[in-house]
Amino acid sequence: MPGIWVMRIGHRPQRDKRVTTHVALTARAMGASGIFVDTPDPVLEENVRSVAERFGGSFRVKTGVGWKDALKDFDGVSVQLTMYGQKLDEGLPKIPQDRDIMIIVGAEKVPFEVYERADLNISVGNQPHSEIAALAVLLDRFTAGKNLYSERDGNMSVVPNERGKTVVERPS
């Protein structure tokens, strides 16, 4: 099955720790295989891995990997999410379902080279908002939400509940 990867550009460990964590956990929750982050950040790796270990699945996280390196041997289609990109409804059908994809999301400023190198530049709306939101909407539409409640065999899992909290914890 083709994989979905996320490449996070411009990560500054102190300033972006929470936002990049949200990017990573969103990618995982919505079925991506893993994330690359350009700046080395062992704390971020540890935090994301800790969630992935408890809740299951095989999400990969690797920091200290620049976007050029991530794309160099990547045999798939790269998609930059940017408010300047083509409309979502026009770009989405151009993303193949049968190949690996690499979704590039930047922090504040992304080098223009990325716009040139990405196979597709797609916007989720043309307003300034959030790369987390943009990633979530793209993944939800691209996967038709099919991974939202998939079984992941973690020690912890949550059972949907209309009013309370149902958490199942299995001995590890």
Add this chain to the structure above:
Amino acid sequence: MPGIWVMRIGHRPQRDKRVTTHVALTARAMGASGIFVDTPDPVLEENVRSVAERFGGSFRVKTGVGWKDALKDFDGVSVQLTMYGQKLDEGLPKIPQDRDIMIIVGAEKVPFEVYERADLNISVGNQPHSEIAALAVLLDRFTAGKNLYSERDGNMSVVPNERGKTVVERPS
């Protein structure tokens, strides 16, 4: 036309400034009318208003409004987004399109009272990820993405572009 409002609970100005800003801008970009934030935060208000003034539209932001106050005179349907909630596909059809809605999103820990008081508790997946992502997916599905490229009459606007950046700036 009914309005979509967002209520942000548990905001800590220093720690959450970027995440709550993302929540607010996502709400605005996807067609919400405004956001309430429980903790007073004039800097956050200023930042969000600055975007709204430049890019147009009539998004409202008010901080220092607790969730009980926001809901007290609210004549509509309240929806808490939580990873413990009912499945999105089951909850979404229960949100009426012809009434105001208030979407409640918390920071790390939300009082159990909110689960009891909210008309609906809905999850966007049962994995831990991001309230920004959850809000984005809910709004995208609820509105069928119809606000993503709507005209907002701001001094600044972005024209979708497959490869570069096209920004139109009008004299104010």
